[in-house]
Amino acid sequence: MTSSSSSVSADAVPRPDAKAGLMGQAQSHPLPWLMPVIVVIGAFYLYPILDALRLAFTNASLTGGEEVYSLAALRAVLTNPALPTVLGNTAIFTAASVVGQMLLGLGIALLVVRGERNSLPGMLVLRTIVLAAWVVPGVANGVIWSMLFSEAPFGAINSTLGLMGIAPVSWLSSPQNAMISVIIANIWQGTAFSMIVIYAALKGIDETLYEAAAVDGALPWERFAFITLPQIKVALLINAILITIQTLNTFDAVISLTGGGPGRATEVLSLFTYNTVFNNFDLAGGSVLSIVLLVIALALAGLYALFLPRGEK
Amino acid sequence: MRVHKSPIARLADVATYVAAVPIAAFFLIPLVWLGSLAVRTPQEIFLGASRFIPENPTLDNFTRVLTDSGFLVYLGNALKLSALGGAGAVLVAAPAAYAFSRLRFRGRGTLMTAILAVQMVSGLVILIPLYRYMGRLGLIDTHTGVVAIYVAIGLPISVWLLKNAFDGVPMVLEEAAAIDGYNRFETFLKVTLPLAAPGIASALIINMILNWSQFLVPFIMLTADSKWPISVAIYNYAGSTTASTTQLLAAACLVTIVPAIVAFLLLQRAIVSALTAGAVKG
Missing domain, CATH: 1.10.3720.10 (MetI-like)
Structure with a gap:
């Protein structure tokens, strides 16, 4: 921690009155201001994370009992035959959701910006509809899509296909289709976030760049590739970090749409972790898994961050 | 105020809508379908998409x-x-x-x-x-x-x-x-x-x-x-x-x-x- 005086510029006149500005005051030390946040983050994040690390090396169970330190939980989790399946599901679910949300979000943002620039009516409506899906709670998202994907003869999609003379699709009972269904539901809900981040980045691009390009006779795809994309690169990367982590942590939409099934076909790491702790009461094993989840999130965030231009901020 | 547009610009405007409408439908239909189910009677539930607009809408379900x-x-x-x-x-x-x-x-x-x-x-x-x-x-x-x-x-x-x-x-x-x-x-x-x-x-x-x-x-x-x-x-x-x-x-x-x-x-x-x-x- 540093004292506030270091931030007063060196050439400030050393008159006592010079401190009449806010910077010179006693309450300009940051610590008291930051204290509430530090306390809450310490108690609810740092300490629990350290404790989860500790629990990972115990035999702790949710049902209580004597706790001893051991590597048994670690070994049991890492040799669990279900783990490769779960990690594979997580990779597919996360990668497909992130790519889908980024592309769709980018597409919608470009459409809305183009529409607004040409004063086409209805663009606010489009943006609002996409954002409405975003505020739907995750559990409700799962419930809504379970109705849409319902394999009963009266299910939304299948009965529509039936009207068109197309055979019903086993959206949720076939393992491959169930994963696709979960991804569609997740893209439906999550796209708005990417759209709004990219939309903001697009609006922030200096118009004169396009004017200059127009003078140079740049084609539309050249404008996109050489102005738009480089200008929104940072926003795209930050967005990728955020939605990757959101998707990794997604739990509610999956549990309410498929419950992880059929079998383990859609059981992602967050759901597997939940089941380990709260259905099998294996606190130690769940802690190992939650640390794995955290490490994967940090590793991916670090990976994307490598592509950020240096000296940003 | 009418802005005069070139044919290419008009075509691009049309293309914007051609893309926007299916996207809007994808995001809106799940919510509209939910609304349709919520005001149906049990009998109409079993009619699926063919009864998208219920004939006997009811608010009883909410009550x-x-x-x-x-x-x-x-x-x-x-x-x-x-x-x-x-x-x-x-x-x-x-x-x-x-x-x-x-x-x-x-x-x-x-x-x-x-x-x-x-x-x-x-x-x-x-x-x-x-x-x-x-x-x-x-x-x-x-x-x-x-x-x-x-x-x-x-x-x-x-x-x-x-x-x-x-x-x-x-x-x-x-x-x-x-x-x-x-x-x-x-x-x-x-x-x-x-x-x-x-x-x-x-x-x-x-x-x-x-x-x-x-x-x-x-x-x-x-x-x-x-x-x-x-x-x-x-x-x-x-x-x-x-x-x-x-x-x-x-x-x-x-x-x-x-x-x-x-x-x-x-x-x-x-x-x-x-x-x-x-x-x-x-």
Whole structure:
């Protein structure tokens, strides 16, 4: 921690009155201001994370009992035959959701910006509809899509296909289709976030760049590739970090749409972790898994961050 | 005022709509379908898509869900938890956000990034140990325990939203207050906070919408169904309904999402500008 005086510029006149500005005051030390946040983050994040690390090396169970330190939980989790399946599901679910949300979000943002620039009516409506899906709670998202994907003869999609003379699709009972269904539901809900981040980045691009390009006779795809994309690169990367982590942590939409099934076909790491702790009461094993989840999130965030231009901020 | 457009520009306009309409349909149809199911009679449920517009629409499903199934209680719980959790997060975040906006100190950027990074931590990671502390403190199955965790979860985004709100308050006004003899804390309370009120309100609403969606925390922390917020209730309700009660589940689901969507629609402009303020600078 540093004292506030270091931030007063060196050439400030050393008159006592010079401190009449806010910077010179006693309450300009940051610590008291930051204290509430530090306390809450310490108690609810740092300490629990350290404790989860500790629990990972115990035999702790949710049902209580004597706790001893051991590597048994670690070994049991890492040799669990279900783990490769779960990690594979997580990779597919996360990668497909992130790519889908980024592309769709980018597409919608470009459409809305183009529409607004040409004063086409209805663009606010489009943006609002996409954002409405975003505020739907995750559990409700799962419930809504379970109705849409319902394999009963009266299910939304299948009965529509039936009207068109197309055979019903086993959206949720076939393992491959169930994963696709979960991804569609997740893209439906999550796209708005990417759209709004990219939309903001697009609006922030200096118009004169396009004017200059127009003078140079740049084609539309050249404008996109050489102005738009480089200008929104940072926003795209930050967005990728955020939605990757959101998707990794997604739990509610999956549990309410498929419950992880059929079998383990859609059981992602967050759901597997939940089941380990709260259905099998294996606190130690769940802690190992939650640390794995955290490490994967940090590793991916670090990976994307490598592509950020240096000296940003 | 009519702007003359070239044929190519007109073609591009048409293409914009050709792309926009299916996208709008993809995002809108699930909600419209939910609405269609929610006002059907059980008989019409079994007619599927061919009865998209019900012939005998009914509001009975809503009455039954709200009264018989206790969804009024769940709505109340959800509102209480969301509001208290959001208010708590904004309250705890405000001083730090002010420091990040106004004070210059070493490690400022790093600390801000660190607070944002906290958001990457899955709720599950912290909930496993927290569940045990809460148990020792006797806070399992209490709203206090849930609100405390909501405050912690809402904190990182609140710090960022409030920092952006404070950044928008002209420094000149604070300096004027300082000359009038206000100390920094008084300036914060009497000048910055009131002037940043719209931004603070957006932060509160965004927190409430996020808390409304919260499932994991109350699902793990609350066992007594009289204490459930609506997200947990709808999950359990979905597990207990069958094909012949789909219309009730749809009504319950609509009751779950409508408050969030209405809050969002009313404050869309403020919410979008609060969310994008950081993105533009980023």
